[in-house]
Each structure stands twice: as C-alpha cells, then as structure tokens.
Amino acid sequence: MSTLRVTAERLTIHPHPNADALELAQVGLYRAVVPKGTYTTGDAALYIPEQAVVPDPLIAELGLTGRLAGPDHNRVRAIRLRGELSQGIVCRPASLAGVDLEAAAAAGTDFAERLGVTKWVPPIPVHMSGDVVPAPDLLRWIEIENIRRHPGLFTPGEHVIATEKIHGTACLYTHVAATGEGFVSSKGFGSKSLALVRNDHNLYWRTVLAHGVPEVAACIAKTLGAERVGIFGEVYGAGVQDLAYGVDAKQATPGYAVFDVALAHAEGRQWLSAHVLPSLLRWNGELPVVPRLYDGPYDEATLLGLAEGTETISGTSAHVREGIVVRPYYERHSPILGGRAIGKIVSEAYLTRKGGTEFE
Structure with a gap:
C-alpha cells in the first residue's frame, strides 16, 4: 500500500465514451469519472486517492453517501462507471474555498489532515x-x-x-x-x-x-x-x-x-x-x-x-x-x-x- 496524500493536481479532461453527462479527469495516469462541464483541462482540483477513508461530512458534501466501499461506506476504491475505470475522487471541497489550488499543486501541499482523510488499514487476522x-x-x-x-x-x-x-x-x-x-x-x-x-x-x-x-x-x-x-x-x-x-x-x-x-x-x-x-x-x-x-x-x-x-x-x-x-x-x-x-x-x-x- 502506498503513502496516502491528498493533493491539488492539474487536470486533463477527456470525454467519457459511454456517457453524455460524464467526463474523465486525468491525474498522472489515473482517471476519475466526474460530471461533465465541472472542470476543463488545466484546472486544479483536489485528488483523493484509492484506500482513503473519507469523513462523513465530506462524503455528504460530495453526494457520495452510501456509494463508497467498506462496511461504513467511507473508503475510496476503484470502480467502473459506465464501463470506464474510475480511480480516486476529484473534487473542490467547500472547506478549501479561498485556497489557491494552483499554488498548492505547484507546492505539493498535502490536505489529508486538514480534511480529516486517513489511510485505510485492514484488520490483522x-x-x-x-x-x-x-x-x-x-x-x-x-x-x-x-x-x-x-x-x-x-x-x-x-x-x-x-x-x-x-x-x-x-x-x-x-x-x-x-x-x-x-x-x-x-x-x-x-x-x-x-x-x-x-x-x-x-x-x-x-x-x-x-x-x-x-x-x-x-x-x-x-x-x-x-x-x-x-x-x-x-x-x-x-x-x-x-x-x-x-x-x-x-x-x-x-x-x-x-x-x-x-x-x-x-x-x-x-x-x-x-x-x-x-x-x-x-x-x-x-x-x-x-x-x-x-x-x-x-x-x-x-x-x-x-x-x-x-x-x-x-x-x-x-x-x-x-x-x-x-x-x-x-x-x-x-x-x-x-x-x-x-x-x-x-x-x-x-x-x-x-x-x-x-x-x-
């Protein structure tokens, strides 16, 4: 399992081949499904990676209540949405309003602690x-x-x-x-x-x-x-x-x-x-x-x-x-x-x- 960091990233936007209302936001070589028209190529947004545990208020804000993995429905994992692999969550949380995400992307700022996002650790048999x-x-x-x-x-x-x-x-x-x-x-x-x-x-x-x-x-x-x-x-x-x-x-x-x-x-x-x-x-x-x-x-x-x-x-x-x-x-x-x-x-x-x- 890799190190968990929640960072601002520059996005590259691609069309979703199977959904008119969705697009694919690329971070590195990852792609996450996002609503169409939310972002354009070059925009900066937050990227929450797989294996992150997201607090309930942020889940509710993002409209993901009941839609994440784990018994508490709070863990990010890869899923397929309309045939396309979606890895991680791309978002702009309200709590970061006023934060210069472009500057944060350039600086590599980690927002995990500020947002209450933690790394999922599986139980030990x-x-x-x-x-x-x-x-x-x-x-x-x-x-x-x-x-x-x-x-x-x-x-x-x-x-x-x-x-x-x-x-x-x-x-x-x-x-x-x-x-x-x-x-x-x-x-x-x-x-x-x-x-x-x-x-x-x-x-x-x-x-x-x-x-x-x-x-x-x-x-x-x-x-x-x-x-x-x-x-x-x-x-x-x-x-x-x-x-x-x-x-x-x-x-x-x-x-x-x-x-x-x-x-x-x-x-x-x-x-x-x-x-x-x-x-x-x-x-x-x-x-x-x-x-x-x-x-x-x-x-x-x-x-x-x-x-x-x-x-x-x-x-x-x-x-x-x-x-x-x-x-x-x-x-x-x-x-x-x-x-x-x-x-x-x-x-x-x-x-x-x-x-x-x-x-x-």
Whole structure:
C-alpha cells in the first residue's frame, strides 16, 4: 500500500465514451469519472486517492453517501462507471474555498489532515498477528508508490526489470551478523520497528522456518560482509488473501517468494539491484524469487499492458494478475520520490474484482 496524500493536481479532461453527462479527469495516469462541464483541462482540483477513508461530512458534501466501499461506506476504491475505470475522487471541497489550488499543486501541499482523510488499514487476522517486541535492528520495508501517480518515475528507454506483484502479505526477516539474532515481522509491525515473538503457529514464522530463510540470510551476511541482512518476501496461499495461487497456507507450507534484499553497514542501508537478486539467492541457498516478467527498456505502454492478464505463480493462470513492480536495472535514487526508484502498476481487473482482501 502506498503513502496516502491528498493533493491539488492539474487536470486533463477527456470525454467519457459511454456517457453524455460524464467526463474523465486525468491525474498522472489515473482517471476519475466526474460530471461533465465541472472542470476543463488545466484546472486544479483536489485528488483523493484509492484506500482513503473519507469523513462523513465530506462524503455528504460530495453526494457520495452510501456509494463508497467498506462496511461504513467511507473508503475510496476503484470502480467502473459506465464501463470506464474510475480511480480516486476529484473534487473542490467547500472547506478549501479561498485556497489557491494552483499554488498548492505547484507546492505539493498535502490536505489529508486538514480534511480529516486517513489511510485505510485492514484488520490483522489472528494467525497473522501475535506478541511483538521492540526490534530497533529490524530492517523495514518501504512503501511502493504507483507509477500511474508518478508517470515520470522512469525515463523512456531506461533499462528496467519488472517482476510480478503477488497478492499476499509481506514478510520481513532481518539477520544480525554480530549476534546471530533473527527478527521476523510483517509490513505493518515492521513499520513500527516491532518484531513478532517466535511462535510456530504464526504465519510469518512458519514461512521463514519452512523455507530456511534464516540460513540464507546468515550466508549472505558472511558472503558480502554485511552487518545486517534483510530478506523481504511475499507469503501467499489460501488463508492469506483471496488469491491463493493453488497453495493452502493454513494446512501446508505457505507459498513464499523473495522480492528484495537489503544490506546494512555502518554507512547505511543498501538495496541490491534487481538483476543480481536471483543469482545471489542461488549462490547462498535456494529461496524462491518473484517471477521476472520483463527485462528491457522502459516503455510505459508495454508495462501498463504487462500489468494486466493472469498470474504466473500457480502454473495454471488461476487468478487475475495483481500487477507488476518495476525497478531500474541498477539501483538508483529518485528525485521524484525523494528516495529509492521503485514503482508498481496494479491491474484494472485486480482493482475491480469482487470479494477482495487486503491484509498487511
């Protein structure tokens, strides 16, 4: 799940092909359905992204009472309106009357707190939770932003690698070379520097132990001389999310695939470049890796198309593909994100599926 920000954005307006009274307002590569004639290209308006929880007064003001997702009908999610995908809400709230939205767009002002808009956090099932302890040595995972929101993240022709995004739950494992300690955590707990106390019934601990992650992390630390090694993998299967990929994580060994490795030295943290990850894991022990779907020059249309289709995990194309994660061939900094250059593209079919779960 990406960072939630509610910002003013410059709009590009497109006709709605199936509705005379509606139009499409484009923000980055996202498009949101809006009433026809409300905005013109170049206008600035507020954009409330998917996974935002909107307060009731603002919902009522926008005429969306009872029309949003979740049990309280207050969560923004992607929907199809007259055949067109609508992602997020474009609006000009009355509480921002008098605010120079054009200046706010240029400055990147975040209005989430002022409007009372918060990020939706899914509940944690019992088998994915547990007792936690402070773990300052734990290497955290990061939020991955959507390329549709940041279309300039990669330059055309830049050498990139795209891997399949698996719909599971992120499992964080950190090995500390000096003490031999190992810390296991989820994305949510890890963001607070908390580790799960060992419990052989806990989903994350079962996965780490079954796949031999501690041994591989220790081997990498010795091979590369790292003080700490973080192995980040996706745990998947029935009992984890609604897409099971032919694995029953409740009864058997949970599905697992590594998507990143980080090294920590006194100088700071280093993410391993995407092209070396599979070979590194082969040299230091056998861990499954997320499928690589593309290795070549960055082309927006190609990668948007690649995010669609069916998954390649089960070997049976049983589910829709969640999407892809795109990284540069060589790890680099992104001035657009102010951090690591990495982005995701989520498929339209995944966003609009019925009965989906989004546990962290």
